[in-house]
Amino acid sequence: MKHSLSVLVICITFVSRAQTIVNTYDLITPIDSLWSATTELQGTFAAGNGVFTALNSGLGLGRTVNKKTQAWFLGGYNYASESGNAIYATGFTNLRLHYMAAENLQFQGFHQTQFNTALELNNRTLIGFNLAKKFKTKEFLYNLTTGIFNEEEKYSDLTEKNLIRGNVATSVTTEVSDVDIHLTLYYQPALSILNDYRMLGELSLQFPISEQLEFEIESALRYDSDPHLDLLPLDFSTVIGMVYSISN
16 A cells, blocks of 8 residues: 655645636646645744735545546645634535556546635536547656546535536656756646636646655646636636645
């Protein structure tokens, strides 16, 4: 069993962590034997003229069912407040079944639920499937994913939207001068309204300090071509901190 614990001891967040798309690549790690567990905990607290608190957490649990099948549970919760007043709260759960259809070709079925107060999103429910291809060169590890899912959204004004979206995603990982670089891109168009699409890009840089301690900079950029309730189409966030990892 491989266990990874990440604790962010210095955290600075700019603008909003208001991504509609959930990046699941961060919480899915290779299963060496029977189980895989990944936990992420990030937080900050400031006091003085104003009190600011933020918590970002994630959990990924994977289990081998047989030689070709894996079951996964993914979840996360983010929260921020200032002087006791909530700024935003987001959360999600994702249940997945991965089947290795061929060498480096994986079929993925999933069910996801989430909420996001920053986006005035009371509930977002997804049911769908992906085909994922992984390949490696001398310097890069690529994950390419394409799929389709049904999306149901309920907003704070009690309006709803239900449509089918496509999903195209890629993840690229490399190492340059001992710095780990991880780039993830998502593109999710509505199949019935092609000018209704969502995009997410995340870039993570990890600088090693010691064998278990790394300095991390993670930035995310989200775009929604047709935002609901007159929300802004663009969101940007950056997290800076120290990451401590334990593996066994």
